[in-house]
Amino acid sequence: MKTVKKNILIINGSLGGAIGNTSVLIESAQKYLGQHEANIDILHLEENQNDLKNKLSWADGFIFTSGTYWDSWGSPMQRFLETCTQYEASDLFLYKPASVMITMHSVGGKGVLSRLQGVLNTMGLAIPPMSGLVYSLSSHLAFSLNKDQTPSDFSNDFWSLEDIEIVVHNLMTAVHHKHDFKCWPVDRKDPQRRWL
Numbered sequence: 477m478k479t480v481k482k483n484i485l486i487i488n489g490s491l492g493g494a495i496g497n498t499s500v501l502i503e504s505a506q507k508y509l510g511q512h513e514a515n516i517d518i519l520h521l522e523e524n525q526n527d528l529k530n531k532l533s534w535a536d537g538f539i540f541t542s543g544t545y546w547d548s549w550g551s552p553m554q555r556f557l558e559t560c561t562q563y564e565a566s567d568l569f570l571y572k573p574a575s576v577m578i579t580m581h582s583v584g585g586k587g588v589l590s591r592l593q594g595v596l597n598t599m600g601l602a603i604p605p606m607s608g609l610v611y612s613l614s615s616h617l618a619f620s621l622n623k624d625q626t627p628s629d630f631s632n633d634f635w636s637l638e639d640i641e642i643v644v645h646n647l648m649t650a651v652h653h654k655h656d657f658k659c660w661p662v663d664r665k666d667p668q669r670r671w672l
């Protein structure tokens with residue numbers, strides 16, 4: 477039986493909009509969404525916040541993205557949340573799954589991820605397991621090779637761009653009302669090991 481195509485709206489609240497750092501995560505998510513045969517629309521809030529009601533109504537699921545700016549999401553995302561307060565607990569949001577992906581240089585992004593997931597859930601959206609990720613300049617640098625060209629083994633415990641595949645998989649699993657969620661690798665053996 478052919479799966480029904482689902483509509484995924486990517487809502488980017490970054491200051492950098494379509495040409496910022498966060499847009500690289502969006503490109504990657506688009507690639508993985510293609511494997512799930514989803515219909516995709518992208519809303520760069522920095523450039524356009526028109527026709528929100530129709531766009532939200534069209535979506536079966538969402539990916540929210542933002543950079544980190546002074547420990548918070550971008551002002552375009554804040555404006556979006558303020559505008560959309562009128563749709564809280566309405567059919568535009570209620571029970572629809574939402575993933576969140578945040579970029580940052582080094583600190584603050586996990587707080588942004590957790591708080592944004594909390595706000596979205598309060599508005600009525602469903603947050604699937606392992607569907608939120610923070611990608612930082614510091615982990616990007618950690619993925620670089622050691623002097624002897626071997627990869628740093630600390631990199632195993634950082635979110636990577638490849639983990640966007642799991643974010644998208646878990647979003648689409650939830651959108652299709654399935655329960656086949658995936659987990660990314662975590663450092664279970666020695667989370668307390670010295671790094672300094």
Ligand SMILES: Cc1cc2nc3c(=O)[nH]c(=O)nc-3n(C[C@H](O)[C@H](O)[C@H](O)COP(=O)(O)O)c2cc1C
Pocket residue numbers: 490491492493495496497498499542543544545546547548579580581582583584585
């Ligand atoms: C005004 C401003 C404030 C920032 N504040 C933080 C911060 O608090 N923590 C951090 O790790 N990175 C911070 N950054 C870096 C951005 O989060 C990072 O470059 C992000 O990828 C920007 O996304 P964008 O290019 O899509 O806008 C800041 C950048 C700007 C422009």
